Amino acid sequence: MEHKTFAPKGVCSVQIDFDIDENKKLHNVKFVGGCNGNLKAIGKLVEGKDAAEIADILRGNQCGVRGTSCADQLAKAIDEAV
Numbered sequence: 001m002e003h004k005t006f007a008p009k010g011v012c013s014v015q016i017d018f019d020i021d022e023n024k025k026l027h028n029v030k031f032v033g034g035c036n037g038n039l040k041a042i043g044k045l046v047e048g049k050d051a052a053e054i055a056d057i058l059r060g061n062q063c064g065v066r067g068t069s070c071a072d073q074l075a076k077a078i079d080e081a082v
Contacts (some may be wrong), residue, residue, distance in 0.1 A: 006077035010068045026049045
């Protein structure tokens with residue numbers, strides 16, 4: 001299992017940590033900062049799911065007028081990792 005740390009841009013969260021296993025499945029997704037309850041829910045929803053599939057689902061999700069969101073930033077982190 002490979003651990004990844006990503007510094008998101010344009011959102012309240014300041015760090016995203018996650019693991020990707022040899023089958024490209026996501027594990028232990030954790031956000032530092034941001035909307036705690038919602039971001040914990042994202043971690044639970046994506047646990048054990050295919051990383052590329054999750055990135056495709058979350059990519060482009062926006063928070064207000066920011067042009068991005070914590071979910072979109074997770075997609076960018078996954079894209080970098082796989």
